[in-house]
Amino acid sequence: MGFASIASQVRKRRPLVHNITNYVTVNDCANILIACGASPLMSDEPEEAEQITSICNALNINMGTLNKRTIEAMFKAGKQSNALNHPVIFDPVGVGASDLRNKTASDIISQIKLAAIKGNASEIKRMAVGQGYCSGVDASVFDTITYKGLDNAVEWMKAFSQKTGAVIAMTGAIDIVADETRAMCIFNGHKLMSDISGTGCMLSAMTAAFVAANPSTPFEAVCTAVITMGLAGEMAANYMRSFEGNMQYRAYLIDSIYNMDPNALEQNARYEMR
Amino acid sequence: MGFASIASQVRKRRPLVHNITNYVTVNDCANILIACGASPLMSDEPEEAEQITSICNALNINMGTLNKRTIEAMFKAGKQSNALNHPVIFDPVGVGASDLRNKTASDIISQIKLAAIKGNASEIKRMAVGQGYCSGVDASVFDTITYKGLDNAVEWMKAFSQKTGAVIAMTGAIDIVADETRAMCIFNGHKLMSDISGTGCMLSAMTAAFVAANPSTPFEAVCTAVITMGLAGEMAANYMRSFEGNMQYRAYLIDSIYNMDPNALEQNARYEMR
Amino acid sequence: MGFASIASQVRKRRPLVHNITNYVTVNDCANILIACGASPLMSDEPEEAEQITSICNALNINMGTLNKRTIEAMFKAGKQSNALNHPVIFDPVGVGASDLRNKTASDIISQIKLAAIKGNASEIKRMAVGQGYCSGVDASVFDTITYKGLDNAVEWMKAFSQKTGAVIAMTGAIDIVADETRAMCIFNGHKLMSDISGTGCMLSAMTAAFVAANPSTPFEAVCTAVITMGLAGEMAANYMRSFEGNMQYRAYLIDSIYNMDPNALEQNARYEMR
Numbered sequence: 001m002g003f004a005s006i007a008s009q010v011r012k013r014r015p016l017v018h019n020i021t022n023y024v025t026v027n028d029c030a031n032i033l034i035a036c037g038a039s040p041l042m043s044d045e046p047e048e049a050e051q052i053t054s055i056c057n058a059l060n061i062n063m064g065t066l067n068k069r070t071i072e073a074m075f076k077a078g079k080q081s082n083a084l085n086h087p088v089i090f091d092p093v094g095v096g097a098s099d100l101r102n103k104t105a106s107d108i109i110s111q112i113k114l115a116a117i118k119g120n121a122s123e124i125k126r127m128a129v130g131q132g133y134c135s136g137v138d139a140s141v142f143d144t145i146t147y148k149g150l151d152n153a154v155e156w157m158k159a160f161s162q163k164t165g166a167v168i169a170m171t172g173a174i175d176i177v178a179d180e181t182r183a184m185c186i187f188n189g190h191k192l193m194s195d196i197s198g199t200g201c202m203l204s205a206m207t208a209a210f211v212a213a214n215p216s217t218p219f220e221a222v223c224t225a226v227i228t229m230g231l232a233g234e235m236a237a238n239y240m241r242s243f244e245g246n247m248q249y250r251a252y253l254i255d256s257i258y259n260m261d262p263n264a265l266e267q268n269a270r271y272e273m274r
Numbered sequence: 275m276g277f278a279s280i281a282s283q284v285r286k287r288r289p290l291v292h293n294i295t296n297y298v299t300v301n302d303c304a305n306i307l308i309a310c311g312a313s314p315l316m317s318d319e320p321e322e323a324e325q326i327t328s329i330c331n332a333l334n335i336n337m338g339t340l341n342k343r344t345i346e347a348m349f350k351a352g353k354q355s356n357a358l359n360h361p362v363i364f365d366p367v368g369v370g371a372s373d374l375r376n377k378t379a380s381d382i383i384s385q386i387k388l389a390a391i392k393g394n395a396s397e398i399k400r401m402a403v404g405q406g407y408c409s410g411v412d413a414s415v416f417d418t419i420t421y422k423g424l425d426n427a428v429e430w431m432k433a434f435s436q437k438t439g440a441v442i443a444m445t446g447a448i449d450i451v452a453d454e455t456r457a458m459c460i461f462n463g464h465k466l467m468s469d470i471s472g473t474g475c476m477l478s479a480m481t482a483a484f485v486a487a488n489p490s491t492p493f494e495a496v497c498t499a500v501i502t503m504g505l506a507g508e509m510a511a512n513y514m515r516s517f518e519g520n521m522q523y524r525a526y527l528i529d530s531i532y533n534m535d536p537n538a539l540e541q542n543a544r545y546e547m548r
Numbered sequence: 549m550g551f552a553s554i555a556s557q558v559r560k561r562r563p564l565v566h567n568i569t570n571y572v573t574v575n576d577c578a579n580i581l582i583a584c585g586a587s588p589l590m591s592d593e594p595e596e597a598e599q600i601t602s603i604c605n606a607l608n609i610n611m612g613t614l615n616k617r618t619i620e621a622m623f624k625a626g627k628q629s630n631a632l633n634h635p636v637i638f639d640p641v642g643v644g645a646s647d648l649r650n651k652t653a654s655d656i657i658s659q660i661k662l663a664a665i666k667g668n669a670s671e672i673k674r675m676a677v678g679q680g681y682c683s684g685v686d687a688s689v690f691d692t693i694t695y696k697g698l699d700n701a702v703e704w705m706k707a708f709s710q711k712t713g714a715v716i717a718m719t720g721a722i723d724i725v726a727d728e729t730r731a732m733c734i735f736n737g738h739k740l741m742s743d744i745s746g747t748g749c750m751l752s753a754m755t756a757a758f759v760a761a762n763p764s765t766p767f768e769a770v771c772t773a774v775i776t777m778g779l780a781g782e783m784a785a786n787y788m789r790s791f792e793g794n795m796q797y798r799a800y801l802i803d804s805i806y807n808m809d810p811n812a813l814e815q816n817a818r819y820e821m822r
Contacts, residue, residue, distance in 0.1 A: 016684045023297040023571040024304050024316050030572050030745035035794055040745060041642070041684040042572050045615040048646035055645055055684060067319040067343065069615065094315070097329055098322035136290045136315040136329060195532070197304035197314060239791055243513055245532025246309055247525040251795040258743070258793025297571040298578050298590050341593040341617065368589070371603055372596035410564045410589040410603060469806070471578035471588060517787055519806025520583055521799040 003269055004262035006214050006224040011037030015057035015212035018081075019205060020044045020074050022064025022093065025198030028254065029060075029205040035258035036228070038209035044069070049076035058086055058115075058212035060205050063104055064093040064137065071104055078112035087115035087211040087218065090166075091204035094137045095119070096126045114166040115211050116222050118204045121145055124170040128160035138194070145172050154183040154274045167222045169207065171200060175226050179219045186223070187270040188230025190237045195246040196253070203229045206257070227269045232256035234268075277543055278536035280488050280498040285311030289486035292330035292355075293479060294318045294348050296338025296367065299472030302528065303334075303479040309532035310502070312483035318343070323350035332360055332389075332486035334479050337378055338367040338411065345378055352386035361389035361485040361492065364440075365478035368411045369393070370400045388440040389485050390496050392478045395419055398444040402434035412468070419446050428457040428548045441496045443481065445474060449500050453493045460497070461544040462504025464511045469520040470527070477503045480531070501543045506530035508542075551817055552810035554762050554772040559585030563605035563760035566629075567753060568592045568622050570612025570641065573746030576802065577608075577753040583806035584776070586757035592617070597624035606634055606663075606760035608753050611652055612641040612685065619652055626660035635663035635759040635766065638714075639752035642685045643667070644674045662714040663759050664770050666752045669693055672718040676708035686742070693720050702731040702822045715770045717755065719748060723774050727767045734771070735818040736778025738785045743794040744801070751777045754805070775817045780804035782816075 016039045021029055026042060033040040043052040046069065053059050059081040061074050081088045090112075092105040105127060108114075117127070120139035125131060145153045157168045157178035169177045175186040193199045207225040214221040236252035290313045295303055300316060307314040317326040320343065327333050333355040335348050355362045364386075366379040379401060382388075391401070394413035399405060419427045427444070431452035435442045443451045449460040467473045481499040488495040510526035564587045569577055574590060581588040591600040594617065601607050607629040609622050629636045638660075640653040653675060656662075665675070668687035673679060693701045705716045705726035717725045723734040741747045755773040762769040784800035 022316070024300050024314075026572050027301065027575065027745060031794055031798070034743055034745060039684060039686060040572075041645075042570070042613055043642075043646075044613065045648065047616065048648040051646040051648075065316055065318065068321065094317075097315075098317075098325040100319065100322040100325075136313060138313060195308055197301065197308060235791075243509075243526075243529065243533060245529030246305055247528040247532075250305070251525065251799065252791075254795040255791065255793030258795075259791060296590070298574050298588075301575065339590055339592065342595065368591075371589075372591075372599040374593065374596040374599075410587060412587060469582055471575065471582060517783075517800075517803065517807060519803030520579055521802040521806075524579070525799065 001220060003224045003227060003265035006210065006221055007228060007262040007265055009213040010209050013213040014039055015209050016041055017058045017060055017205060017208045017212065018043065018053045018056035018077060019060045020070060020077060021060060021062035021201060024064060025201040028198045028202050032202040032254050032257055033205050033209055035254050036206050036209055044073045046072040046076050049073040050080040053077040053080050053086065054084060056086065058208040059088045060208040061088065061108065062091040062093055062201055062204055063101060064201060066101065066104060074108065075111065078108065082113050087208065087215065088112055089116045089118065089204055089208040089211065090114050091118050091201065092123050092127060095123050097136060109164055114164060115218050116167040116169060116207055117164065118169040118207055120200060121170055121172045124168060129156050139172060145174055145176065147174065150174065150185050150274060154178060157183060167218050169222050169226055171203065175230065177223045177226055182219060183274045184223045185272045185274055186226055186230060188227055188234060190233040192237050192249050193233040196250045224265065227265055228257065228260060231265060231268050232260060275494060277498045277501060277539035280484065280495055281502060281536040281539055283487040284483050287487040288313055289331035289483050290315055291332045291334055291479060291482045291486065292317065292327045292351060293334045294344060294351060295334060295336035295475060298338060299475040302472045302476050306476040306528050306531055307479050307483055309528050310480050310483055318347045320346040320350050323347040324354040327351040327354050327360065328358060330360065332482040333362045334482040335362065335382065336365040336367055336475055336478055337375060338475060340375065340378060348382065349385065352382065356387045361482065361489065362386055363390045363392065363478055363482040363485065364388050365392050365475065366397050366401060369397050371410060383438055388438060389492050390441040390443060390481055391438065392443040392481055394474060395444055395446045398442060403430050413446060419448055421448065424448065424459050424548060428452060431457060441492050443496050443500055445477065449504065451497045451500055456493060457548045458497045459546045459548055460500055460504060462501055462508060464507040466511050466523050467507040470524045498539065501539055502531065502534060505539060505542055506534060549768060551772045551775060551813035554758065554769055555776060555810040555813055557761040558757050561761040562587055563757050564589055565606045565608055565753060565756045565760065566591065566601045566604035566625060567608045568618060568625060569608060569610035569749060572612060573749040576746045576750050580750040580802050580805055581753050581757055583802050584754050584757055592621045594620040594624050597621040598628040601625040601628050601634065602632060604634065606756040607636045608756040609636065609656065610639040610641055610749055610752055611649060612749060614649065614652060622656065623659065626656065630661050635756065635763065636660055637664045637666065637752055637756040637759065638662050639666050639749065640671050640675060643671050645684060657712055662712060663766050664715040664717060664755055665712065666717040666755055668748060669718055669720045672716060677704050687720060693722055693724065695722065698722065698733050698822060702726060705731060715766050717770050717774055719751065723778065725771045725774055730767060731822045732771045733820045733822055734774055734778060736775055736782060738781040740785050740797050741781040744798045772813065775813055776805065776808060779813060779816050780808060
């Protein structure tokens with residue numbers, strides 16, 4: 001599908017990504033952007049939001065630790081990015097956990113044109129079909145997508161893509177990326193990925209870089225970002241020594257992105273189109 | 275004392291911990307919560323504080339980088355947690371360093387029912403007996419508790435527990451955990467632990483998880499969290515190669531929590547009851 | 549030049565550094581301060597800024613993720629540090645990227661007496677001579693200082709030092725440190741250093757510690773901090789295994805600071821005076 005060339009474009013174009021993101025995993029987002037060949041910029045002050053986003057190539061909005069000041073920055077940067085035709089990626093972390101998150105997510109979707117929306121099963125389900133069991137910032141087991149349930153999920157994800165105009169990426173044991181007409185179900189990844197804080201946030205940041213570097217093929221760009229992350233998760237697991245745990249796994253994960261051979265993506269991507 | 279079963283309960287119940295904590299060590303707190311079997315949620319916006327804490331099982335308040343907005347969130351979340359009977363853990367980082375910290379700590383203690391208060395010797399001494407030499411966020415050498423001084427410290431710690439209703443944990447070369455009638459002096463730990471930023475913050479987060487998973491035995495839960503941390507510090511030191519320093523030590527520390535065998539706690543805990 | 553004794557003073561005096569810095573790399577700044585023998589304190593609430601800085605030995609102002617609240621804290625802490633004769637280090641991250649950053653940097657330089665200003669080529673150039681191509685928080689290739697261009701750069705850096713009264717440190721493939729009459733061009737360092745987020749921020753924090761511990765020789769202190777960072781970058785590169793990338797490199801970098809032998813600075817420093 002051209003994964004190698006899509007990933008190579010990121011290193012070639014080195015997109016500058018404006019991140020309005022949470023303070024929990026922000027450092028990992030910065031380092032993974034560098035690891036994949038992009039460049040990070042973090043800023044969440046409303047007064048400079050429009051100018052900052054104007055010098056960047058993409059905007060990544062993550063509402064993990066939103067507050068009223070940063071919400072204002074999200075809208076200012078989002079609207080300016082739209083005006084400049086920069087891709088905007090949205091990660092509705094913890095939607096369902098509070099009225100503030102629900103309203104913010106809903107307003108972002110209705111007021112800002114999004115290139116991609118990335119979330120776990122609970123978050124995407126809630127936004128797409130108004131349900132999804134909220135258990136904090138992690139997906140609830142009640143929302144797990146099984147192999148049997150893929151067709152159903154693909155269906156409402158395509159509808160959600162049609163409604164929003166965004167490519168939808170839903171992560172889990174099986175990741176699904178959908179636009180209005182196509183869906184890719186991705187089987188790469190490793191269970192250790194859910195044992196570190198921030199894999200989702202890192203993927204959103206990286207997705208912004210991949211879409212920015214491949215503006216004419218957003219669906220393929222999002223798929224490639226998801227596969228890159230999953231494959232890095234598999235590689236990282238191979239490096240683990242018996243006494244190592246989630247912290248060292250995180251280092252191996254980002255380091256695997258740093259060392260990723262684009263051709264390995266072609267060879268090791270495991271997916272089905274639906 | 276049942277350390278193994280207390281630690282096992284955390285992995286079994288997987289408590290969701292709401293953290294209103296500083297932005298310096300917040301990522302370590304998130305990852306150590308996952309490492310010990312719990313689940314982290316960070317949020318400090320007053321508007322959502324009550325709703326967020328309602329879906330969690332415990333609240334961890336750390337005033338390391340407090341500001342007026344987050345202080346408001348601390349009180350809202352604290353009072354709601356009290357109403358729901360969720361355990362609240364308080365880490366008065368840097369109390370004594372400013373009037374704002376002194377007032378905030380004092381108000382929290384008087385307005386919120388705390389399950390546990392965790393701090394270094396300077397912090398706990400200041401809150402318990404109105405003195406304690408403040409030298410920033412680290413304990414002053416003037417406040418070091420020696421083996422000879424244990425009885426004295428235990429006495430005023432029990433009194434402080436009686437006054438506040440909270441289990442008191444004071445960390446240092448020797449850690450002490452006290453409730454109104456009992457005190458455990460813990461000798462586990464390693465001097466490298468004071469060479470990384472955030473061991474104290476990580477312990478507070480983990481304490482919240484341990485108390486949430488063992489609501490009927492808060493004293494034992496706090497003791498087990500402190501022992502788990504100390505033992506992990508010892509294990510981590512064993513993995514250090516000659517060219518490694520405090521950053522790799524931090525990874526080994528959290529990874530040792532991740533790999534901790536509950537039975538090792540029983541075998542390697544070193545303590546005296548007073 | 550006495551690098552060994554300057555570095556040793558940091559471990560001996562253990563200066564407490566007040567950091568008003570960005571939330572992206574703040575944890576690395578805390579840990580590198582400990583690694584070099586100093587002690588970190590982070591606080592950005594205006595209400596406590598003056599009291600906090602009063603108990604510290606130096607102030608490090610970094611405007612990476614500035615906002616209106618933290619800007620207020622920068623000025624309060626800066627003026628109080630001046631009143632107490634504490635050294636103030638300023639890192640104008642991303643100056644040129646927004647009017648808010650330009651105004652803040654300009655106001656800090658005119659209202660606060662700075663001991664040192666540290667930035668990349670684009671940032672320092674913009675502040676010193678009103679130009680410098682802004683491409684986010686990283687230096688633009690257009691501003692790269694080559695060996696041939698050293699004399700020219702040294703000239704305007706000395707003039708900028710004369711104007712501000714601060715020691716000027718400009719980092720890049722070649723680092724330059726200048727005061728009004730002298731400049732040291734430093735050739736230590738490794739290209740991997742630009743592949744992690746935060747090397748610049750870490751250097752600023754460490755510079756604050758080095759100047760605080762060597763108050764009578766600020767030029768030499770800044771030079772030693774820059775050489776320490778560069779040499780650690782070289783050492784860290786040696787430890788890298790083939791599958792490791794920027795995250796593990798960061799750990800090795802800070803760990804190399806932690807294990808730095810002061811005598812190695814004398815032996816391995818590579819520089820020219822101009």
